[in-house]
Amino acid sequence: MRTIITIALALAAAPLAAQDMSAFKPGPVLEGFGAHAPVPGVDQLPVDSEFAIAFDVATPAPEGGVNRGFDSAARFLNMHVAHGVPQDNIRLVVVVHGKAALELLSDEAHAANPLSRQGDNPSRALVEALLEADVRFVLCGQSAAVYGIKPENLIPGVEMSLSAMTAHALLQQRGFTVNPF
Template identity: 75%
Template sequence: MRTIITIALALAAVPLAAQDRSAFETGPVLTEFGPHAPVPGIGQLPEGTEFAVAFDVSTPAEEGKANRGFESAARFLNMQVAHGVKEENIRIAVVVHGKASLELLTDAAYAEKPATEGAENPSRALVEALLEHDVRFILCGQSAAVYGITPDKLIPGVEMALSAMTAHALLQQNGYTVNPF
């Protein structure tokens, strides 16, 4: 009986693994990042809509891929602009701590770390693209201390805070909500 249940569960999971992503597209802001799909019945958002959203990212990227948390920020930006929100009405901050901290390093600094020795930072292009669109990246200073990261090793434009907790508290005081995804 357990074998039958296991087989049934495995077969039920197959459609999840083979999800159709053909409806997803990038843009209109970032053409290489942030794929999103149209949702039937969802049109333009009300004129004057504004967002101030903080993303909390501590999970590192899968090997050789850009960080999914950073990609979520790109998707958020693309989705909102695609639905009529003016880009200048969207404030996004990505607060990074824990093992994801290494993904804010320049390629040279990334390649020097024992865990990533010789590799290029697969998140660098995404971080740079988001920075070009005024997305803030804030590194936890406590995580930086743990991983031996100094400001000169960061991708230009990345900020450092005393801690991730401090960054979130300050962002909340400035009207940011925390995105739970």
């Protein structure tokens, strides 16, 4: 039985080991984040393309890494600008709730919060880069209450809403769609 389990695990891991990530590069908007790859047969998108996308992020980053949901927003921005969509035609909002809320803390607040992994916030530089690129971050106020987060604990520029549900409802009324990735 142990042999069968070992073989099954090895077969499941083989496709992961075979992934070729060499074509993935960051930029052109965020040089350190949001790696994307060219797609054969897909060149420029129409310059009049417009996007209003909300990303829902509740899953925290792996130990010592950046939040994958935050990086998905960076990837979306980079790949669409790289394919001809003007950055001004892309409106992105990252709605954060659950334990991912701790990744919106300043380094000082992150280190002091007993529920965080302590030390500097590994997602801070990514959040700051996205904010600088006019990506909004909206924190669920209910999650903030659960984790003892006050507005002054947040990375400057992060907004707070009554709840993630409220933020999504308001964004939907303003024409935003939710990106499931």
